[in-house]
Amino acid sequence: MDYVDLRPGTRVSVIPAIGDAGAAYEATVRSVSERDIHISTPHRDAERLTVEAGAPLTLFTSVEGQIYRFPTRVRHVEESPAEGLIIEPPVEAEKNERRSYYRLITRIVPRYAAVVANNGTETPLDSCVILDISGGGLQMQSLTRPEVGARLHLLFALEGDPLEVDIYTDVLTVQPPSRAGRYHRIHGRFFSAPRGEVERLVRYVTRQQVERRRKGLL
Numbered sequence: 001m002d003y004v005d006l007r008p009g010t011r012v013s014v015i016p017a018i019g020d021a022g023a024a025y026e027a028t029v030r031s032v033s034e035r036d037i038h039i040s041t042p043h044r045d046a047e048r049l050t051v052e053a054g055a056p057l058t059l060f061t062s063v064e065g066q067i068y069r070f071p072t073r074v075r076h077v078e079e080s081p082a083e084g085l086i087i088e089p090p091v092e093a094e095k096n097e098r099r100s101y102y103r104l105i106t107r108i109v110p111r112y113a114a115v116v117a118n119n120g121t122e123t124p125l126d127s128c129v130i131l132d133i134s135g136g137g138l139q140m141q142s143l144t145r146p147e148v149g150a151r152l153h154l155l156f157a158l159e160g161d162p163l164e165v166d167i168y169t170d171v172l173t174v175q176p177p178s179r180a181g182r183y184h185r186i187h188g189r190f191f192s193a194p195r196g197e198v199e200r201l202v203r204y205v206t207r208q209q210v211e212r213r214r215k216g217l218l
Contacts (some may be wrong), residue, residue, distance in 0.1 A: 006061060008032055013060040014042040014049060024060065025049045030084060036075055037090075041083045053077060057087065108133075111164070112155035115146050122153055127183070133201055137169060137190050141183040146171050152188060156201060165200055167193050 008031050013024035025042030032038075042049040051057070055074045070090035078084045108130045114122035126143040146152065148171055156165040169188035177183055190198065 006032070006037075010061055012039065014039075015058045015060070016049065016051065017056045017058075027085070036086050036088060037072075038078075039085050039087060041085065051077065051085070059087075059090070108156075110154045111157040112153070113140075113142070114153045115144075116151045116153050116168070125152070129183075131185075133198070137172070137188050140186045140188065142186060143182060143184070145174060145176075145184045146186060148172065148174055151191065152186075165197050167191075167197060167201075169193075 006029065008029050010029045012027050012029060014027050015024050025044045025047075027039045027042040030038045030040060051074050053074050053076055057072050057074060058069060059072060060069050072087045072090045074085055075088050076086040078086060110128060110130060113125040113128035115125065116122050124144075125146070128140060128142045128144075130138055130140045132139040150171045152169050152171060154165075154167050154169065156167075168191040170191050171186055171188050173187045175185040
């Protein structure tokens with residue numbers, strides 16, 4: 001599987017259970033152990049986030065241009081030697097042994113993915129899986145190898161939303177399969193993708209992770 005690393009020193013946005021995503025608090029990951037994650041006290045300008053042990057939180061982080069979200073819970077509020085929060089390992093993460101950080105699973109499958117020819121005809125991609133999504137593009141894998149410069153058409157059926165996300169992306173790079181693998185790794189840049197559509201995709205990623213966890217697939 002492909003993951004993204006959450007390491008000490010990573011900046012995170014923190015939102016309490018009842019809060020506005022547009023008014024998030026900021027914090028820094030101080031340390032990561034096998035049992036928990038230690039972050040600085042979340043603040044927003046001069047205001048500090050006041051929480052108690054057991055309070056649920058949602059954290060956002062950006063790693064190499066990719067945006068990820070995961071739920072967690074406050075385990076302990078520290079006051080000395082330095083103020084901060086000790087939080088539980090995120091439930092939408094997998095701990096990689098022998099490492100001091102967590103890796104967040106971010107795979108989703110589009111309802112439809114195809115290469116668009118110059119005449120407008122579309123050729124479906126075989127076994128397409130999205131690995132990472134950011135505000136500017138995505139990384140994906142497929143058994144089909146598109147050419148660099150090709151345009152891809154992607155459709156996502158969002159659970160609980162009657163409107164599908166319909167996005168086009170231009171292929172920037174294509175990496176061949178590994179020696180033991182079968183999939184091509186594709187890096188694409190969104191073509192005139194509305195910001196609102198990308199934000200809907202980020203929310204969709206979160207719902208997919210929760211559903212896969214509920215079914216025992218993660």
